[in-house]
Amino acid sequence: DSNGNIAVFGSNGIVGRHSKSITRVPVIIIGRKGSVGAVNYSETNCWPIDTSFYIDTYSLGIDPKWLFFALPAQDLTIHAQGPKPGIRRDLIYQLRIPVPPLDEQRRIVTRVEELTRRAEEARKLRQEAVKKLTGLFQTELERLFLPIETGDWTKYQAGDVFDIVKGQVDPREEPYASMLHVAPDVIGIGTGRLLKDKIKTAAELELKSGKYHFDDSHVLYSKIRPNLRKVALPDFEGTCSADMYPLIPNSEVVTREFLALVLLSPLFTAYAVENSDRNAMPKVNRSTMFGYQMRLPQISVQQEIVSWIQAVQGKADQIATLQHNVDAELQKFNSCLLAKAFRGEL
Structure with a gap:
């Protein structure tokens, strides 16, 4: 019964719900197949499936939470066997785990939980900082193009601000086959950023149909699903999907970077969505695209606005990188913490 409120555990966490349980509490679930050696803990009744082992009965003098922390320190993955690695029950029974007195077990549990809580709080604070800075970028985009902000800017027809590349190239022929290829799926949603680790050459992708040629003077705009606001400023020469427009900015009235902000703005997005096929x-x-009317400030003002937005994005990128590093370090920290705990160093 998938509508029940009893957690169903797979080899590494909850995989569904059921109306019945088969355990007592607390219960330790160990990955038998799949996520071999993963260890989870539940303080409520649950239903572990056959890709796992579970422990819900404990000897006198064993704190269940201590055992939960002790098992990962044994590196159960080394016992995995077979073409589809799994752990045999008898090998787990053969484990020899030094057991300190019950009071010491409880002290270790308290210390590990406290240090883990502090590390998790630090990680969450960085996550919140990333969210706030990302939100600030979106908020600034909205504010920048409000009528009260743009009232004294000059109005332009889009056709006077940019042109769109015409004519396609064959991605099977050189030099285009060796060039990097950009499609909508390698552009971030609403960020103006390319996901460079996902970009491949036309040859690697075995492309055949016609593509557009662009260089680092163009702005790339995805013409499909305009609500996703996929805009990019490539710093290389390449080809792009026919689902994209390489735009040629009119440098007399707009900078390349400011044009990207216009295309990312809520005003343009609302227009594009409303008027899309x-x-x-x-x-x-x-x-x-050419039918859109926009207001633009002087080039010097555009440059100031772009500098501010880039500063906001740069700070967000720095914190996001730190956050990624923190997540990785937290994994190492937890492993080291448990190792220290069971060497008696906490």
């Missing part, structure tokens, strides 16, 4: 895959055609 109404089919299964909404698409913005060329006439719609």
